[in-house]
Amino acid sequence: xxxxxxxxxxxxxxxxxxxxxxxxxxxxxxxxxxxxxxxxxxxxxxxxxxxxxxxxxxxxxxxxxxxxxxxxxxxxxxxxxxxxxxxxxxxxxxxxxxxxxxxxxxxxxxxxxxxxxxxxxxxxxxxxxxxxxxxxxxxxxxxxxxxxxxxxxxxxxxxxxxxxxxxxxxxxxxxxxxxxxxxxxxxxxxxxxxxxxxxxxxxxxxxxxxxxxxxxxxxxxxxxxxxxxxxxxxxxxxxxxxxxxxxxxxxxxxxxxxxxxxxxxxxxxxxxxxxxxxxxxxxxxxxxxxxxxxxxxxxxxxxxxxxxxxxxxxxxxxxxxxxxxxxxxxxxxxxxxxxxxxxxxxxxxxxxxxxxxxxxx
Numbered sequence: 001x002x003x004x005x006x007x008x009x010x011x012x013x014x015x016x017x018x019x020x021x022x023x024x025x026x027x028x029x030x031x032x033x034x035x036x037x038x039x040x041x042x043x044x045x046x047x048x049x050x051x052x053x054x055x056x057x058x059x060x061x062x063x064x065x066x067x068x069x070x071x072x073x074x075x076x077x078x079x080x081x082x083x084x085x086x087x088x089x090x091x092x093x094x095x096x097x098x099x100x101x102x103x104x105x106x107x108x109x110x111x112x113x114x115x116x117x118x119x120x121x122x123x124x125x126x127x128x129x130x131x132x133x134x135x136x137x138x139x140x141x142x143x144x145x146x147x148x149x150x151x152x153x154x155x156x157x158x159x160x161x162x163x164x165x166x167x168x169x170x171x172x173x174x175x176x177x178x179x180x181x182x183x184x185x186x187x188x189x190x191x192x193x194x195x196x197x198x199x200x201x202x203x204x205x206x207x208x209x210x211x212x213x214x215x216x217x218x219x220x221x222x223x224x225x226x227x228x229x230x231x232x233x234x235x236x237x238x239x240x241x242x243x244x245x246x247x248x249x250x251x252x253x254x255x256x257x258x259x260x261x262x263x264x265x266x267x268x269x270x271x272x273x274x275x276x277x278x279x280x281x282x283x284x285x286x287x288x289x290x291x292x293x294x295x296x297x298x299x300x301x302x303x304x305x306x307x308x309x310x311x312x313x314x315x316x317x318x319x320x321x322x323x324x325x326x327x328x329x330x331x332x333x334x335x336x337x338x339x340x341x342x343x344x345x346x347x348x349x350x351x352x353x354x355x356x357x358x359x360x361x
Contacts, residue, residue, distance in 0.1 A: 015043065016059070017078055017121040018114065026114030026123060027063060027072070036065035044073060046126070058126060073126040074113060079254060090254035091119025096167035097253040098122070101230070106150040108249040127249050133237035134276050140242050141281045142289060144235075147248060148268065149293035152229045152261040156298050159228025162258040169233065169257030171321055172220050183320045184213040186328035193332065208351055211358045212320045218358060219320065222313045226260035227300070233257050235264050236271040262314045265290050270318070273345050287311075312353035319350045 014020075020038065028036045044058035055078040062071045079091035096119075098112035111125035155162065162168050171179055187209060193201045212219065232239075233255025241249045269283045279286075291307065294300050302310065323346060327335065335342065 016041075016057075016076060017116070018076065018123055022114045023061065023123065027061065030111060030113055031063075031065065031067075031070075033065040033067060036063050038063050039069075044126075046075065073128075075110075075124050075126045077122045077124065079119065079122075089119050091116070091122060093119070093167045093169065093256055094252070094254045095119045095122055096165060097256050098124070100165060101256075104154065106154050107147045108247060109253075110249060110251050124251070127241040127243070127251065129241035130244055131242060133240070136237050136242070136280065138280045140237070140248075141279065141286060143246075143248055144237065144240055144268070145265075145286055145289050146293055147250070148232075148235060148264055149290055149297055151232070152264070152294065153297035155230035156261075156300075157227040157229070159258050162228070162230055167256075169231075169255060170259075171257055171263075172224055172259050172317075176216075176220065179321045180213050180216045183216075183324045186324040187213065189328040190324070193335065205347065205351055208354045208359075209324075211354055212316060212324070215358050216320065219313055219316050222309055223260045223262070223317060226262070226310065228258050229261050231255075231257045231259050231261070231264050232267075233264070234267060234271075236268050236275075238271070238275065260310070260314070261294070262310050263318060266311065266314045266318055270315075270345060274341065277341070309357070312357050315350055315353050316357065319346060 016023075023041075024036070024038055027038070028034050038061060040062040042060045044060045046056060046058040057076045057078075059074050059076065060071055061074060062069065064070075077091075077094075079089065079094070095115045098109065098115070102109045102112065110127055113123040113125070115122040163170070169175055187206070190201055190209075191206060232250065232253060234252055235250070239250060239252040241251070243249060265287065269286060272279055273283070291302060327342075
């Protein structure tokens with residue numbers, strides 16, 4: 001649906017964070033047509049829009065060049081804040097992926113048009129998925145797992161090379177203390193939930209969860225022993241578009257990082273279950289498919305005991321790294337309304353993993 005038209009010469013009421021010169025240069029680079037001229041820009045309502053870090057706006061650009069007229073639907077993304085206090089800004093990280101690594105990825109990403117040098121805004125191709133993430137088919141899940149394994153294979157054991165990019169997250173390295181500090185603050189905040197009568201966060205569970213920060217080095221140790229690869233950081237159906245030709249395009253790279261591959265797989269399964277409940281493919285089948293794909297691509301084999309240890313530590317770490325802070329900032333009413341899902345997807349599995357891995361024998 002079109003909103004009001006904005007002519008490109010109405011500079012006094014320019015509604016976009018980018019300039020006309022930014023857009024023109026980006027489109028010329030994208031089309032490889034230096035004669036291109038912009039004829040019209042219109043705001044455009046976005047049909048497929050999920051919660052994101054920041055503000056999203058759609059626009060339709062009409063242009064003319066040596067190949068004739070054309071138009072392109074674009075998205076301007078304005079990240080807000082940072083991925084975590086003390087870490088690289090979300091926009092800077094995402095811009096780094098599109099500018100420096102997208103061409104090396106074995107999967108499709110939205111076309112990058114232009115961006116602010118500090119990552120305050122990014123202008124990207126708008127994707128048009130043929131179905132919502134909640135309506136994915138089993139084949140969509142299988143394909144996403146194959147693509148994830150392919151990306152991990154491409155950068156397998158290249159942690160030192162990826163460290164050359166200062167914007168890449170290093171959650172188990174240089175960023176480790178920031179995440180642990182934020183988690184400790186979140187646990188103190190969550191302790192007030194118990195006092196407020198939220199049964200999900202009982203005293204015994206809080207005692208166990210306190211080990212997430214006091215024994216954080218033990219949580220990280222098995223993960224650090226794994227080969228490092230490039231991580232999307234937030235890889236799940238909500239950040240993947242299934243396109244008309246059946247291919248998939250991956251976006252929202254603001255949590256891109258270097259680390260053990262198991263973290264991306266855990267995020268894919270846990271976040272899918274958090275948002276969609278039961279999946280059309282069982283989590284165990286997805287894990288088995290990923291392990292088999294990685295064996296075929298890289299030759300890496302995890303025996304079942306080693307994998308279970310890695311999974312437990314990845315589960316604990318990801319809960320510490322991201323979800324504790326999110327839950328601490330959530331209204332009590334929301335936590336009450338989703339208490340059953342919170343228990344089954346996160347609290348019960350994390351508590352069991354803590355008992356297995358962090359309790360003194």
